[in-house]
Amino acid sequence: MTQRLNYFQQSPELSRKLGELGELLHKTTLEAPIRELVEIRASQINGCAFCVDMHVKMAKLHGERELRLHHVAIWRESPLFSPRERAALAWAEVLTRLPADGVPDDLYEHVLEHYSAQELSDLTFLVGLINSWNRLSVAFRSVPGSLDRLFGLDKANLE
Template sequence: MTNSNAPSRLNYQQQSPELMKKLVDIGMGIANSGHIDRGLSLLVDILASQLNGCAFCVDMHVKEAKLHGERELRLHHVAIWRESPLFTAKERAAFAWTDALTRIAPNGVTDELYAEVSAQFNDKELSTLTFRVATINAWNRLNVAFRTTPGIYDKAFGLDKAGLN
């Protein structure tokens, strides 16, 4: 376990701006595709970030979801989605897919899970959801590796308006 109070290591955004831009472009392409609901995308981002222990991303995406109108109790229940009655079958399928792709098992993704997710998402949506999970995992790994301080960009991103500081 890492010390969340430890100082940031380096600013990867300044060190590799051209790569940062490409990752932002991928994220914007996914967000603007219209294939996955914005609210669901944010919940997926929160879950993957929780699984990866990325304080920066959990902080950011909870604030984004709140600004997007997500109910606070559902935000608290993301961590316990399997037991919570607050999520739809489609959201549960997305969470199971996110979990499986974030913590890839030695035997990969089961046919049963693929069938479950395919029953909730068409091919285009499932492809986009998979890119979403892959992208948030990339962000998580960058922010965990370099200990990006949670909330550091709140004002710049308008996240201070969530009232969660």
């Protein structure tokens, strides 16, 4: 894969603002494992190789078990995820795919059983953010692993 252009270089202020939003999301009450699972799942759906690669490595560095990382794609069938994680993954999927008739009420109510209104708002911003990064990386063909050293992801020992 050859990168088309480097959007960080072409739009540095906009890229920095997305990064700042990500930093703010790390300060919310959303647990790091849930954030990583959501980022991986949305990236899988969007076919964003760069972001799947990055977030798998980040999750590994944060102590995520490898089997759970393999099971993100099959989370509905896997016994490895908590009800709270499942709700977040379902929310990420519906917002990433956005059905023509919108988000179903039953899913919204189900997610609210596991998240406060504030957490659900934060989770929704997280899904929006990763979808933005996915669209940039897919459009411009960001090369998986190309920023590993910069972000310290080479320490994940996943090659």
